[in-house]
Amino acid sequence: MTDKHPAPKDPSEVSREHDETERRLDGPALIIAVPLLLVAIYFAFYGVDSGRSDIETAQMGTPATEAGQVRQITAVTSKTIELPHLxxxxxxxxxxxxxxxxxxxxxxxxxxxxxxxxxxxxxxxxxxxxxxxxxxxxxxxxxxxxxxxxxxxxxxxxxxxxx
Ligand code: HEC
Structure with a gap:
């Protein structure tokens, strides 16, 4: 009976092992996780935003800081549709x-x-x-x-x- 069913480990023992595992991973895990997090935050704010800002700004006709960009887009567009009025x-x-x-x-x-x-x-x-x-x-x-x-x-x- 004792052979077939080894006594379950003391719950406190299990948790101690778990703690040790976590502690061992703490150093390397942080070294990898922190830069990844920073990169993720960077793309969340700048990567996605810059991908659509031009079109959105042009459509909404928004802030003064972006006005230059909008005007540039307009200038390019009007250049392409300029008719040869000779x-x-x-x-x-x-x-x-x-x-x-x-x-x-x-x-x-x-x-x-x-x-x-x-x-x-x-x-x-x-x-x-x-x-x-x-x-x-x-x-x-x-x-x-x-x-x-x-x-x-x-x-x-x-x-x-x-x-
Ligand atoms: C019915 C169409 C038509 C009208 C209207 C017309 N032209 Fe032309 N013109 C031509 C053609 C075709 C040419 C030759 C184009 C080529 O050689 O590539 C030409 C060429 C010319 C040239 C180039 C030099 C030459 O001898 O080929 C001049 C200059 C010119 N036209 C002046 C005039 C003036 C001025 C008028 C108004 C009276 C006029 N055209 C009205 C069809 C016309």
Whole structure:
């Protein structure tokens, strides 16, 4: 009977063994546990927060300290949706309106401003080519206005001028 069922240990003995086990682990366990805890706390506060702060701030439109970030996001966004509004590159001059109405339908006005200076005759040829070859719908009056304007902004005073 005593062989089959060894007497249960004295409860106080068991608890003493347990205490010793705990005491033995105290040193190494703390050395590992404390840094882990610190890392966990760090990520809890900074890791997770920084992951979503930009979007949240942009949506909520919150504090002054984050305003710079929000503005930066807005600036990037507006840059990507900026439309090519090219008309302002045509310098002011008589007949500008006729050019804006007739000459930016098919291509950018940059095609005009990127040209070198031409004589009145050469500009006349180009306008006639737009109308005759490319099918631009421009009245005779407007053609004259346009030729005047082109000669005004990008004309040459050299011998090419037949008039
Ligand atoms: C019906 C469409 C259309 C209209 C409207 C039009 N153009 Fe053009 N234009 C073209 C085409 C096509 C080209 C050739 C583009 C190319 O070579 O890549 C061209 C080219 C040009 C060029 C480049 C030089 C050259 O000789 O090819 C100039 C300058 C020009 N156009 C000026 C004008 C002016 C000024 C007007 C207004 C009277 C005008 N365009 C209206 C279609 C048009």
């Amino acid at each position: 008309q302002p590159i045509l310098p002011p001059g008589p007949g500008l309106e006729a050019v804006e109405v007739n000459c930016v339908v098919c291509h950018s006005p940059r095609l005009i401003t990127d040209q070198p200076d031409f004589s009145r005759e050469q500009w006349t040829e180009i306008v006639h080519k737009m109308v005759g070859t490319f099918g631009a719908h421009v009245t005779a009056d407007d053609q004259d206005l346009i030729i005047d304007y082109l000669t005004f902004i990008k004309g040459t005073d050299t011998s090419g001028d037949s008039q």
